[in-house]
Amino acid sequence: MLYREAGQFKTSYAKDLAIFPIRQDRWFIALVLIFFGLVVPLIANDYWLKSILIPLLVSSLAAIGLNILTGYAGQLSLGTAGFMAVGAFAAYNFNIRVPELPLIVDFILAGLCAALVGMVFGLPSLRIKGFYLAVATLAAQFFIEWVLTHFGWFTNYSSSGVISAPPMKMFGFAVESAVEKYLLTLGVVLVMALAAKNMVRSSAGRAWMAVRDKDISAEVIGIPLMKTKLTAFGVSSFYCGVAGALWTYCYLGTVEPAAFDLARSFLILFMIIIGGVGSILGSFLGAAFIGLLPIFLNNMAATIGHGTLQADTMANLEHVIFGGLIIFFLIVEPHGLARLWQIAKEKLRLWPFPY
Amino acid sequence: MKRINLVGLAVGAGLALGAVGPAWAQANEQFVPMPIYRTGPYAAGGTGVFGAFMDYLALINERDGGLNGVKFTWEECETAYDNARGVECYERLKGKGPTGAAMFHPLSTGITYSVFEKGAVDKVPVVSIGYGRGDAMDGRVFPYLFPLITTYWSQNTAKIKYIGMKEGGMDKLKGKKLANIYHDSAYGKETIDILNKQAAMYGFEVKHFPVAHPGLDQKAVWLQIKQMAPDWVILRGWGVMNPTALKEAQRVNFPREKIVGVWWSGSEEDVRPAGAAAKGYVAAGFHPAGKNFPVIKDVEKFVYGKKKGNVEAERVGTIYYNRGIIHGIVSVEAMRVAQEKFGKKPLTGEQIAWGLENLNITAERIKALGAEGLLQPLKTSCLDHEGGGAVKFQQWDGDKWVIVTDWIEADKKLVRPLAEESAAKYAKEKNITPRTCN
Numbered sequence: 001m002l003y004r005e006a007g008q009f010k011t012s013y014a015k016d017l018a019i020f021p022i023r024q025d026r027w028f029i030a031l032v033l034i035f036f037g038l039v040v041p042l043i044a045n046d047y048w049l050k051s052i053l054i055p056l057l058v059s060s061l062a063a064i065g066l067n068i069l070t071g072y073a074g075q076l077s078l079g080t081a082g083f084m085a086v087g088a089f090a091a092y093n094f095n096i097r098v099p100e101l102p103l104i105v106d107f108i109l110a111g112l113c114a115a116l117v118g119m120v121f122g123l124p125s126l127r128i129k130g131f132y133l134a135v136a137t138l139a140a141q142f143f144i145e146w147v148l149t150h151f152g153w154f155t156n157y158s159s160s161g162v163i164s165a166p167p168m169k170m171f172g173f174a175v176e177s178a179v180e181k182y183l184l185t186l187g188v189v190l191v192m193a194l195a196a197k198n199m200v201r202s203s204a205g206r207a208w209m210a211v212r213d214k215d216i217s218a219e220v221i222g223i224p225l226m227k228t229k230l231t232a233f234g235v236s237s238f239y240c241g242v243a244g245a246l247w248t249y250c251y252l253g254t255v256e257p258a259a260f261d262l263a264r265s266f267l268i269l270f271m272i273i274i275g276g277v278g279s280i281l282g283s284f285l286g287a288a289f290i291g292l293l294p295i296f297l298n299n300m301a302a303t304i305g306h307g308t309l310q311a312d313t314m315a316n317l318e319h320v321i322f323g324g325l326i327i328f329f330l331i332v333e334p335h336g337l338a339r340l341w342q343i344a345k346e347k348l349r350l351w352p353f354p355y
Numbered sequence: 356m357k358r359i360n361l362v363g364l365a366v367g368a369g370l371a372l373g374a375v376g377p378a379w380a381q382a383n384e385q386f387v388p389m390p391i392y393r394t395g396p397y398a399a400g401g402t403g404v405f406g407a408f409m410d411y412l413a414l415i416n417e418r419d420g421g422l423n424g425v426k427f428t429w430e431e432c433e434t435a436y437d438n439a440r441g442v443e444c445y446e447r448l449k450g451k452g453p454t455g456a457a458m459f460h461p462l463s464t465g466i467t468y469s470v471f472e473k474g475a476v477d478k479v480p481v482v483s484i485g486y487g488r489g490d491a492m493d494g495r496v497f498p499y500l501f502p503l504i505t506t507y508w509s510q511n512t513a514k515i516k517y518i519g520m521k522e523g524g525m526d527k528l529k530g531k532k533l534a535n536i537y538h539d540s541a542y543g544k545e546t547i548d549i550l551n552k553q554a555a556m557y558g559f560e561v562k563h564f565p566v567a568h569p570g571l572d573q574k575a576v577w578l579q580i581k582q583m584a585p586d587w588v589i590l591r592g593w594g595v596m597n598p599t600a601l602k603e604a605q606r607v608n609f610p611r612e613k614i615v616g617v618w619w620s621g622s623e624e625d626v627r628p629a630g631a632a633a634k635g636y637v638a639a640g641f642h643p644a645g646k647n648f649p650v651i652k653d654v655e656k657f658v659y660g661k662k663k664g665n666v667e668a669e670r671v672g673t674i675y676y677n678r679g680i681i682h683g684i685v686s687v688e689a690m691r692v693a694q695e696k697f698g699k700k701p702l703t704g705e706q707i708a709w710g711l712e713n714l715n716i717t718a719e720r721i722k723a724l725g726a727e728g729l730l731q732p733l734k735t736s737c738l739d740h741e742g743g744g745a746v747k748f749q750q751w752d753g754d755k756w757v758i759v760t761d762w763i764e765a766d767k768k769l770v771r772p773l774a775e776e777s778a779a780k781y782a783k784e785k786n787i788t789p790r791t792c793n
Contacts, residue, residue: 047450055439160544162541254472319394
């Protein structure tokens with residue numbers, strides 16, 4: 001009923017290649033965009049914007065980055081947070097050392113720095129695969145954190161190793177309030193998500209997927225392995241780098257290298273596993289699940305738990321439930337939330353006569 | 356069908372999340388946020404300090420009927436010592452209660468760094484008692500950040516004084532070798548600069564050894580220390596890093612009497628797991644352990660007597676616990692001062708910041724509070740957001756902490772110019788015009 005497609009014909013190649021070929025989908029996406037772009041800034045309070053939506057969008061961006069590498073190109077990586085750190089510290093250094101540059105250029109340069117570092121650490125992927133590659137990227141994670149902690153230049157010789165984002169200016173406007181930061185984040189994430197979606201549908205994305213599915217076959221049909229794997233590392237790290245810069249500038253304001261530790265890499269990996277490996281939508285769903293669930297559980301514990309449970313029990317219960325739900329989801333739907341959405345959509349398209 | 360249920364679950368969860376709005380308290384209440392950490396490697400510190408802090412507020416409610424009739428309310432928010440979650444907790448709790456959060460105690464140097472700028476914008480004082488930014492004592496640049504009682508920089512100078520004392524005079528420090536083992540985080544690195552400055556001043560040699568979070572692997576570090584053979588080791592550990600360090604010290608036969616820890620390395624929870632290896636270890640502290648203070652007796656009577664305690668009763672009187680009581684006393688006294696100026700009603704963060712800035716806890720006042728010997732006199736001003744600055748040193752005798760020195764004053768003549776210089780650099784980076792203090 002909702003998805004009645006009768007009368008929707010694809011009369012041109014452009015229509016056939018559209019990201020959202022079904023009209024109802026287009027409406028839905030347009031409504032979602034209007035909601036998040038126009039309604040949310042009007043109705044959401046500081047708490048929702050600053051501590052829920054902004055980190056959610058930024059982690060979605062990092063998850064997209066990792067999804068390009070792991071989900072599309074099949075290269076397992078544990079260095080995501082390290083590449084985010086490169087982006088964060090690069091943006092900071094460009095910003096304070098070359099103040100003439102506009103902020104958006106700082107962000108792009110930060111992404112490019114991260115891409116460069118990512119490609120260097122992607123070199124081992126030409127020889128090793130799977131878990132062994134994961135260990136090599138783990139080295140990136142530790143190495144980057146170590147470098148940023150131990151060379152004062154990166155933190156502008158801050159005594160505590162903490163960097164603090166200078167005031168932001170975008171096209172002459174000061175980006176200060178929560179709404180402005182939210183809109184900046186939303187804009188960057190939307191543009192990059194759209195780019196990612198198109199990239200994975202283009203020849204680059206198809207090459208990544210061919211390498212993921214069977215690298216020898218890919219090589220046989222003429223896909224250059226080195227170029228493909230390194231572009232995957234580069235593009236993925238670019239996304240992570242921009243996410244790291246946004247994390248610093250729009251969310252925390254101040255970061256130390258320890259903010260991008262291994263735990264964050266794992267969280268982002270969980271995001272794409274829960275959300276859906278090899279899906280842009282899944283990156284958003286996974287980030288929402290992993291990001292919101294602990295906050296939701298903590299809020300629930302604070303609201304309904306008072307007087308019934310000890311506070312320490314509640315704090316630990318949060319971890320138990322979180323872990324339990326992850327296992328539950330992986331058993332029920334190993335392909336992630338994006339797959340659930342896909343199944344629901346297919347059912348809706350056939351409804352009320354499923355076969 | 357299973358899958359449909361899941362969708363329903365997700366929708367329901369989303370609705371419930373939206374429904375958890377701000378729980379408005381009744382009018383005559385002052386809300387204090389508690390960004391506690393009950394989980395993770397640092398949970399001993401989080402539960403001890405915040406548990407006692409809540410106990411003290413409960414004591415004021417139960418014994419005195421609130422502060423001049425204004426009852427305290429509080430809400431916990433689990434940060435797990437994670438900066439991002441600390442920011443979320445800050446945003447969640449800052450607007451609660453009739454007048455918003457009274458003040459925010461991050462109890463983590465990392466979270467302090469993450470929220471203090473937000474606090475300055477929202478006019479919520481961020482109070483970091485015995486941690487946080489060293490240069491924040493300059494109230495002209497940091498109007499809403501209060502590193503009360505003592506900062507890492509101040510305690511570091513006291514530590515060097517203690518070492519000098521043991522060596523028989525500051526001039527004897529010349530040519531001595533010191534190893535600084537630090538938790539590789541903002542907290543641990545906070546004293547590197549000042550140690551280097553002091554090394555140049557007194558002519559001793561200092562080497563810095565980072566230990567990665569959480570600090571369970573220190574074998575390599577202690578082998579290096581063995582090679583270096585320092586005269587003294589400064590331990591800036593936190594949580595599980597401390598007992599590990601003491602055990603490793605025993606393994607390489609480094610005398611524990613020559614290890615001097617910061618106060619976050621000087622609780623019972625830091626030494627008990629190390630067993631006999633901890634005996635003789637010295638740590639700084641700005642307050643003693645023990646239950647022998649009228650205020651703690653009152654807590655036991657009015658709070659634990661009514662089964663309203665917030666930590667296990669056997670932890671009452673430990674180092675972390677007493678530190679939490681001090682958090683309570685200082686916070687409540689600041690609100691008392693602010694109430695005298697602005698009226699006996701729930702106050703806003705801006706008014707409480709004034710109270711924090713005009714604190715004057717004299718020896719008589721401390722006695723009246725029943726905290727004689729627990730707290731040092733404290734006087735803050737617009738210029739000086741630190742106040743006290745003196746520390747005592749305590750030694751673990753295998754069973755309890757024994758105070759081994761009198762109050763040792765920090766070298767403010769050295770610390771203050773450094774703090775002002777660092778604060779000025781920060782102000783320049785951030786385009787802040789420091790306010791003038793009259």
